[in-house]
Amino acid sequence: MTDPAQHNAGKTCWNCPAVEFKGHVDFRACGQAAFSRAAEGQLVVECKRREEIGYFDPMSITYDACPEYEATEFGYLLRGMRVMILGMDGYLGWPLALKLAKLGCQVFGIDNMLRRELVAERGAQSVLPIGSMQERIESARELLGVEIDFRPIDLCDREEFFAYVEEVKPEAFVQYAEIPSAPYSMASVETATKTIYNNNIGTLNLMFAMRDYAPEASMIKLGTMGEYGSPLTGRPLFEGLFPGDAVLQHGDDEWSLGGELVPRDPVSFYHVSKVQGTFTMYESCKYWWLRGIDVMQGVVYGLHTPELMTDPSLNTRFDIDEWWGTVINRFVAQAVVGAPLTIFGSGNQIRGYITVADAMQCMIRLLASPPEPGQYEVVNQVTDVLSVRELAQPVARIGRDEFDLTPTIQRIENPRVEAEEHPYEVIHEKLEKDFGFSSQSNVEDEIRYMFKRLMEPSSRELIEASRDTLFPKTLWSGGEKTLEVVEADLDY
DSSP: OOOGGGTTTTOBTTSOTTEEEESSOOOTTOTTOOOOOOSSSOOEEEESSOGGGOEEOTTSOBTTTOTTEEEETTEEEETTOEEEEETTTSTTHHHHHHHHHHTTOEEEEEOOOHHHHHHHHTTOOOSSOOOOHHHHHHHHHHHHOOOEEEEOOOTTOHHHHHHHHHHHOOSEEEEOOSOOOHHHHHSOHHHHHHHHHHHHHHHHHHHHHHHHHOTTOEEEEEEEGGGTOOOTTOOOBOSSBOOTTOEEEETTEEEEOTTOBOOOOOSSHHHHHHHHHHHHHHHHHHHHOOEEEEEEEOEEEOOOOTTTTSOGGGOOOOOOSTTTOOHHHHHHHHHHTTOOEEEETTSOOEEEEEEHHHHHHHHHHHHTSOOOTTOEEEEEEOSEEEEHHHHHHHHHHHHHHHHOOOOOEEEEOOOSOSOSSOOOOBOOOHHHHHHOOOOOOOHHHHHHHHHHHHTSHHHHHHHHHTGGGGSOOBOTTSSBOOOOEEEOSOOO
């Protein structure tokens, strides 16, 4: 049996981002086509790293036989792979940069530093202090022995971004360069417009840059489970596309749905922008024979990776406010300063979740196994499916029993427009089955680690200074208001 870590051991040059395809194959009309040797013309490849090989059959060399690949705990990874991270300064971009650099990749990154600006604009801050990007890169060099190349480039600045891609010629891209906040997108027409413009124009620029300057590269785009919404029919949330045996029945007629995109039902203007990004990527893979993996990611929480634990100077940002903080992170911060843990409405809303450590593992496994040319692949990236109530309870219990805190839980008016009672079945099989993923963390251990970090005096002071931002005020129906408490002192 193949070691799950080497899930891509049998893959061939079809999947290598460092090859250029020759011959008369054209599957651009359908990004879901099954790739095979063309009936007419010989299908061959040329390795850009080992030109001395000349043209050869793409099925003749597998990753484990290729001298350009190294075995890692995440699978066979292209030695010195040039990976460009878009949004490197962010919560996820920075830990991924550190991890890839430690694995021996050449890491390049851009960021317009907009997240820092927008967080400050709302009167909030990261409660784990972070240095400038240059300070962080210097710390990574000194403490981890790695080199990271960073440019302060806005992905929406087409000319500057295209020039950087042409210079680097990345073999893989990771698209994190988006405004990641549903509440922010709902605050006003200005914030909605900024979210839609930044997220959609950025992704569109990326696809054209790949077409023109890095057509053999693979691309991983961060989507979100929120694109699917919460279907009240109970329909499972399949991984992007309906399975081959799915059918639609109407009257006496029946049609296959196999390979069709699963319907999207975005729950904010932020999620609308993510759905647009999905279609931009899906169509680009078809039009230009690009390689793409769309990650429908659950809510990410925590701050625990080996690289981040090395030294505080390597901190990733950690937001706890209503606009930028994810729910578990915010709950822990509320407990630390003695504020009630606030759940919206009934608290029975169900979502998928994943720790930052597991999210990083997933991304590297996907980078280690790029799709075939023209292929648009989708994975649902979650490890736990829980209600908001089920999240608040262990936070309160651990805070009380292990950290001598006195947390309370209360229900408040729901600022969002959403179903509070709904079925939620997430299909998330591909990461384990196709990419060898196995979760290395769990909810309660990650909560404990967050408590340890946020109980430190410096962090606790920053949370206290941002106390007012812990409580939601932004209404999906428009405007802001102080939300009434519906039920206080819930049991846990």
